[in-house]
Amino acid sequence: MQSRIVAWAVAAVIGIGAATAATLARAEGEPFVMTFKDNKLEPAELQVPAGTEFKLVVKNADQTPEEFESEDLKVEKVIAGGSEAEFTIKALDPGSYEVYGEFHEDTAKGHIVAK
Amino acid sequence: MDPSTALIVFREVLEAALVVGIVMAGSKGAPGRGLWVGSGILAGVAGACVVAAFAGVIQNAAAGIGQELLNAGILFAAVAMLGWHCIWMGRHGREIAQHVSAVSRAVVAGSRPLYALGIVVGLAVLREGSEVVLFLYGIAAGGGAGASAMLGGGAVGLAGGAAVGVAIYAGLMRIPMRYLFAVTTWMIILLAAGMASQGAGFLVQADLLPALGRTLWDTSGILSERGVLGRVLHTLVGYDAKPSGIQLLFYATTLLIIGSLTWILGKANPPAAPAARAA
Numbered sequence: 001m002q003s004r005i006v007a008w009a010v011a012a013v014i015g016i017g018a019a020t021a022a023t024l025a026r027a028e029g030e031p032f033v034m035t036f037k038d039n040k041l042e043p044a045e046l047q048v049p050a051g052t053e054f055k056l057v058v059k060n061a062d063q064t065p066e067e068f069e070s071e072d073l074k075v076e077k078v079i080a081g082g083s084e085a086e087f088t089i090k091a092l093d094p095g096s097y098e099v100y101g102e103f104h105e106d107t108a109k110g111h112i113v114a115k
Numbered sequence: 116m117d118p119s120t121a122l123i124v125f126r127e128v129l130e131a132a133l134v135v136g137i138v139m140a141g142s143k144g145a146p147g148r149g150l151w152v153g154s155g156i157l158a159g160v161a162g163a164c165v166v167a168a169f170a171g172v173i174q175n176a177a178a179g180i181g182q183e184l185l186n187a188g189i190l191f192a193a194v195a196m197l198g199w200h201c202i203w204m205g206r207h208g209r210e211i212a213q214h215v216s217a218v219s220r221a222v223v224a225g226s227r228p229l230y231a232l233g234i235v236v237g238l239a240v241l242r243e244g245s246e247v248v249l250f251l252y253g254i255a256a257g258g259g260a261g262a263s264a265m266l267g268g269g270a271v272g273l274a275g276g277a278a279v280g281v282a283i284y285a286g287l288m289r290i291p292m293r294y295l296f297a298v299t300t301w302m303i304i305l306l307a308a309g310m311a312s313q314g315a316g317f318l319v320q321a322d323l324l325p326a327l328g329r330t331l332w333d334t335s336g337i338l339s340e341r342g343v344l345g346r347v348l349h350t351l352v353g354y355d356a357k358p359s360g361i362q363l364l365f366y367a368t369t370l371l372i373i374g375s376l377t378w379i380l381g382k383a384n385p386p387a388a389p390a391a392r393a394a
Contacts, residue, residue, distance in 0.1 A: 064253030065170060067246065071340060071357055074329060075320055077182055078249055080171035081256075086179055088322045090329065103250045106119060 031055035031086065034110060036066045036079070036101055041110035050094040050114035059084040067102040073112070075099075120268030121275070123250055126343070127243045128276025130350045131159070134239040136280040137306065138232045140287035141204075141299030151233035159240025166241065167248035183321035186242065190314035193238045196231040197307040198373040203228050204300050205377035279347070300377060302351070308369040309353020315365040327360025 060079040092114035101108030142148040173181045254265045318324040335356035348354035
């Protein structure tokens with residue numbers, strides 16, 4: 001009888017642990033990705049959930065450096081050619097946030113839309 | 116000449132040029148200032164090339180926040196140097212301005228921390244210059260606009276930015292010597308407050324500081340920071356169309372600390388007995 005209780009307890013602990021790990025994994029989440037390619041930003045509109053923190057990875061698929069910038073999100077970072085940078089974006093209010101590549105402002109434009 | 120290249124280079128050069136113009140005006144009459152400021156510009160350009168060459172390394176350093184730390188470090192170092200110079204000027208500025216004899220003026224002025232201004236100029240050129248170098252390198256390597264159009268655009272942008280620096284210097288030179296240092300000292304305090312606010316912004320981006328409210332207010336509809344006037348005010352008084360709480364806090368704190376020290380030391384040192392202090 002006692003061994004059965006211990007077994008249940010162990011199972012419960014493993015279960016809670018697994019559930020916690022799963023929750024954490026979801027909280028960590030897959031990062032949202034935007035890519036500079038041919039001096040354009042892809043996707044031009046990125047949908048993200050409003051109200052939760054998320055990771056944004058900005059890749060620069062071009063060979064030349066680009067500066068990822070957004071007054072709306074308050075980020076500003078040079079990304080070397082063929083590399084990427086990660087940003088932690090705190091919970092956004094619903095709305096549209098303008099982002100762009102400062103070195104190719106005419107073409108490298110996009111929005112992050114929080115819903 | 117490529118107009119968009121010119122505009123981007125102009126915007127970056129503008130910020131450094133305004134700093135140089137104010138620093139030059141604020142050190143009027145100080146012997147050796149040209150050498151300090153000139154060395155600052157040269158060191159800044161050299162440093163900008165090094166930073167640009169190692170952009171990828173810096174970007175990946177410190178678990179991906181190397182660039183933010185470097186920018187914040189440059190800005191806070193500049194704030195410290197500007198603050199030190201203001202406090203020194205609070206103590207000695209009026210003596211310099213009111214000394215009748217050029218000799219005694221030179222004695223006071225000679226002890227002035229011109230290296231602080233040289234360092235500030237170097238840091239300003241370093242920060243803005245590295246972006247210009249990366250941008251121009253990108254166009255040259257990408258072969259988009261053509262090398263000659265790029266060079267032309269870059270040259271026009273550089274000349275335009277430098278012209279604004281010269282213009283602000285010339286404007287300040289019209290101020291009578293009696294008031295000049297009071298004006299430049301307060302301009303430098305505002306410059307420092309703006310830099311502290313920007314530095315805080317980079318630390319928020321690196322997730323090392325809380326934003327304390329991402330956007331306190333939004334005046335981008337009235338005056339965008341991306342326009343030339345917005346950029347000028349961004350540099351001169353730290354204008355931010357969408358400031359965060361922590362930026363405002365850093366701005367106000369810097370203003371308060373440097374401003375009050377400068378003011379108090381200026382009060383405590385009335386120009387009545389300047390000769391004793393000159394020694």
